Amino acid sequence: MSYVLGIDGGGSKTVCIVMDDRHKIIGRGQAGAANYQSIGKAAALKSIEAAIYQAANEALKLTNSVTITSLCLGLAGVARAEDIKIVKDIVKELKNNQSLPIIWDLQPSNIVICNDALIALVGGIGHAVGIVVAVGTGSIVFGRNSQGETKRVGGWGYILGDEGSAYQIAVAGMQAALKAYDGREKHTRLVEDFTQHLSLASIEDLIEVIYRRGWGVKEIAALAPIVDLAAASGDEVANHLIDDAVQELAKATSTVIEGSFNSDSNFEIVTTGSVWRGKCKMQERFNKSIVKKYPHVNIIFPRYEPAYGAGLLALQRLIEKQ
Template identity: 70%
Template sequence: MSYVLGIDGGGSKTVCILMDEARQIISRGQAGASNYQSIGVEAAFLSIQAAIHTAINAALQVINSVTIKAICLGLAGVSRPEDIAVVKKLVEALKNSHTLPIIWDLTSANIVICNDALIALVGGIGNAVGIVVAVGTGSIVFGCNQQGETKKVGGWGYILGDESSAYKIAVTGMQAALKAYDGRGNPTRLIEDLQQHLGLQNIEDLIEVIYRRGWGVQQIAALAPIVDLAAASGDEVANNIIDDAVKELVQATSIVMNTIFSPNSVLEVVTTGSVWRCRCNIHQRFTTEIIQQFPLVKVIFPRHEPAYGAALLAIENRININ
């Protein structure tokens, strides 16, 4: 029996799925972040290796050996030719690793390297036709039609883009709290909520938290639920932040729809990422707006995780080659 590996590498974690060619999941492994753009190539390699190692060790509890015939790596921050070249070197390093109990039977044709948006689409819907709206720490909207044409909107990172992401919602929430404190913005419970959550004596102490402690993207993004809860409780300022996030996502999705699909297309839009689990009904707000524009679209939650989509792409690529 031969197997494939599906790798989902993001800014917070790396997931590996070992799948047989009958599309049955054998085992799963997880490790730390593997976005090499933000943590470096060596750290990304170690995370990917650790996730594979965990999955393989789990599999060896029930099977004697693992021969890998194909691999797909869907990684955050990978879209340009130079990114592909970096990941190809990572795959070669994996094949030469003495820590992985794997029999490698790979050719260059059986190695698929892509952005994590594609594997989120395939895993979420079950095939590569449709749109994925991924909104977690970062944000991106990606679509692919039946002709294989693709369109990406967003995904530019927390400085240049990532509108509607947990990071941007958190930052906007803190800015709104400080504007209200100054008297430049409308009153909001975000002042008290942030103080209580962070254990601050005064909202001015945000300076020490954000700047002096050197908080990173993940830590700041983790404050997004504060804005969510305030919005769910009826806070007008927080709800305006959420409404703005919905508008950005609807606009991005509409651009993808109008670029690669016809107006009467029947397709699914899969929504994935932590932001969709908010209590302030952001998912319902988004769904209502999209269906008003595109009545034949169905907005769904993922059927499978992105790593599953990566494994499916590895299998389909192997079948098409053979």
């Protein structure tokens, strides 16, 4: 029997699944980040190889050999022609790696290279029509209609975009705390919450934490739950920040709907990412905003993981070539 590989290469981890033609996963592996634009091509390749190695070895417990006839790589940051070329080079190196316990029977036409938003959509819904609102460290809204037309909004990174993301919520929370400390804005418990969480002598010490410790996007984004918990406790300022984030995401989603779907058509929106799992009912606020304007839309949590979506796309490519 032949199999396909579905690979989800994100900014924090890489997941690979080995899938048979009945959509059954027989092997799964996980490794480090695979966003080559932030960690480099060599490091991304290493993560992908490690995830494949683990998944293939797990699959070998159920079968004598793992022959791969199709492959889908959904990687963070893949959008331009030059990105596709780099990922094609990564696939070549994978095929030349003799240490991987895989038999390659892979035609160039059976290689699917796409961004991680598409595999999140396909995995989350179970097919390739609908919208994914992915909100974790960063944010992006991506849609695909029944004609195969796609549209993305956001995903421009923490400096140029990522509205509604954990990073933006955390930064807005710290800014609000400092404004309150200055007396420029009304008091918020965020002053005390950031001070306590970071073991600071004073909120003024945020300067040392943010500017002098070399904190990056992930470390800052990890502070978003402080804002979430403050909002859940009823803090007015924190709730205002969460509402702002929700409205940005609702606006981005509306833009995708208006650009790709009939506003009165039935389709699903899947929400993925860590931000939706907070305590302040951000998911409910988002749902209310969208359904009020588009009552025919069904908003869901993911049915499957993105790597599963990549596997489905790899199988679909095989079917299309038959």
